[in-house]
Amino acid sequence: MSAAARVDDATHLRGLSLWWDQVVAEDPGAATPRPPLDGDTTADVVVVGGGYTGLWTAYYLLEADPSLDVLVVEQDVAGSGASGRNGGWCSALFPTSPDALARRHGPDAAREMRAAMRDTVVEVGGVAAAEQIGCDFAYGGTVTLARTAPQVDRVTREAAEGARWGDEVQLLDPEGVAEHVRAEGVLAGTWTPDCARVQPARLAHGLAQVLTARGVRIAERTRALRTSPRAVVTDQGTVRCRWVVRATEAWTPRLPGSARDVVPVYSLMVATEPLPASVWATIGLDRGQTLTDARHLVVYGQRTADDRLAFGGRGAPYHPGSAVDARYDQVPRVHAHLHRTLVELFPAVADHAVTHTWGGALGVPRDWHASVGLDPSTGIGWAGGYVGDGVGTANLAGRTLADLITGADTPLTRLPWVGHRSPAWEPEPVRWAEITAARWAATWADAAERRTGRPSLVARALSPFLGH
Template sequence: MKNGHLSHWLDSTRDLSRTRQRIEGSTQADVVIIGGGYTGLWTAYWAKKQDPSLDIVVLEKEFVGYGASGRNGGWISGKTVGLRRNLMSESVSAEQVLEIERTCHHAVFEIDDLMAAAGKDIDAHRGGWMQIARSDSEFSRLRSHVEEDRSWGLTEDEIALLSAEETYDRIHVPGVQGAVYSPYSVKCNPAKLVYALAELCEDLGVKIYENSPVEEFSDGDCQTTRGHVRGSVVVLATEGYTSALPGRKRDQLPMVSSMVVTERIPESQWESIGWSGYECLSGAQHIYFYAQRTADNRIAIGGRGVPYFWGSRFDTSGELDPGTTSQLGEILQGLFPTVPIKLAHSWRGVLGVPRDWSPFIDYSKANRLVRVGGYAGQGVTASYVAGRTVAGLISEQDSSLTGSAWVRNMPRKWEAEPLRWIGSRSVQMMYKAADTIEHRRGGADTSVFGRLATKISGR
């Protein structure tokens, strides 16, 4: 089994990647974007579409898709991004919060349509997303989530509670109690998506430089190891890697997410699995999983494992520890006990989590700086919406996006060490304990450990 190599997605699509030059010397641009992932590229794409005269430069430390954009679960999902209560304020109403949520719903299919129209194959399939419950407590939580969604105005067509029978008809998981289903999700190959997006940007005239780490930036000036760019506006689109920048270690928590992918599963065994709808699948336990059925009949599944490393550190190759690999394999075998599961590749990456777990687009005209991100694991779709919003702010558009609930000051910083490490590890331990207790005890009540962990984390 391969371990690391960044991800299965990147490792299996090397023939689709382009090699781009690093920036050398000094230059100027209207917009300088730090980060060559989804957020940076969607910002570049929409800024150029809205104003073709703009000179746009993207500076990427490694290569396009190196970070979360090339390592994630491949969900173009309309799931709620952030915490609704944290997006509300004196100037932001509940209606505005719901509006940006529905904007994400529409964005799911806009991304799929855009790529298809451009002739880009990203292994897309419109199957929606489904979160399954395998215990009474899990199903009780799902029911509560749907009731909350109804109170915010989401309809049965947008999110629905499925019975055990309805769930099993879709995917044959033994002991399933029910599920939540929404049509707003498209599974994809995330590396193919980021490669295609970069090509579309370059077709529009965007300049993308790789191997060009930004060492410092201020007032529009970006200094790399070998070059310098002066921009009218700088967009910081580094998400989970923001903590590696000077003075920004506590801006976002680089939360670790781990994945494994199986060998190809023969067609003869898919009958016992079901999953013909290619739904994006997740679990309702506290230590949850997320998964997809790939275009070549593998199962890719992810989860938390070790959630955070001391001092906001993260590795570079994405190698996964044996314990987390075994844990994800056991989850898979528990879902489909009659199917022999053989793992082919394991990896991990980091995602950006702000202190209030909610996205932000913070534009300081005085500092000529836009800080954007904080999707907390829902970035494949959210980055599209955020990038389009940033483009609108740069061009000074007055729209529902530029006035949305996401356009706000960046949340407060995370606590200093050792509190960050103690807090993240303690929350993980409490969630694990809650899952164990609920499994053994039965009943519909959520364990006190689960409730306490949620409160401590601020979710």
């Protein structure tokens, strides 16, 4: 059953993710969609997409000019996409490495981008506190584990590279890692303060509530069929406006003319039952730290506010034609692999139940380079291509779009991602073959490094493909 087919079910958010289960348990009304658009209308700004990018854009537009009439159109419920399903990392991560940014835009631009991303984590926490959005924001940083010799080499190199770009990345020995988290087989690691744990659906839901209280119209169950200069055509009516913002991320290929702008790649998650204090005494993560390791096929985790381990990773298949469907949220073999990986890292969780499995699509541009921009001649703005780093980056996008739309000349509007245009993905079936090959290559590289203790040449060949 597709996401579009599910929106008339007032309880459809239950089971979408652990995060939405918690929101609906606290506020049953959250499961009921807001009214759809009621025929043709007008607005100053129409934002297509009710995830973080769209919500933050609306928020900062009203901060800049409270008189603006802002309408958000969302095909499902605000925050029901990646914004309510992700790993809950509000981080300073940007999908393009600083070295790659420097090669494309110059070293000063790369430093400015890194500083803006670090500031973004603080900004999200500040707004959550000011607006009283209870999203379990905890500024605990990220600890990265290295469990093979090639992984030790990578984290050592990343710590040195971070210092060159103004990032605080502490290289840790096993004892230093254990001050944050105690996992099996750790040889080294890093810690950076520039990440906060959040409950992502609470952040999205709370932000949407703030917006509606301030007069922003959020039309849910309203699918945009076409964006054009000064207008958005939806299945519920046409909106004429001055500015259009496309904030559709993994769903972008559904829009005419955008089929190859990004590809939707699935990331899946599992969450345990609340774990007893004895288990947490063994594991750690007692200051809201987020967790990853230095393998090629990304994994990520957090200790939730109610003492679960929520753990996710890539590895789900790409579906030809850039298809996005609710059926793809559940891939039992991948969820089982994630659970095995979790137990491998933390044997103390082996006897504790997994209560939630879920997934969702994220948007990947061809050059792994997120972008934000506005074409004044057409009035069309856009942001996206976050490659899974969108919790923080979407906030920066919203602030930047608000400045661009209101004509403010600020440091944000001069950041190197502003106006960037990624090349189009190849047509099918070449696109499917490339993405599938990259996924298998990352899996193979990790296995080879565990087996041989040497860096994978395949992984090195993948680096340009991954924006490094």
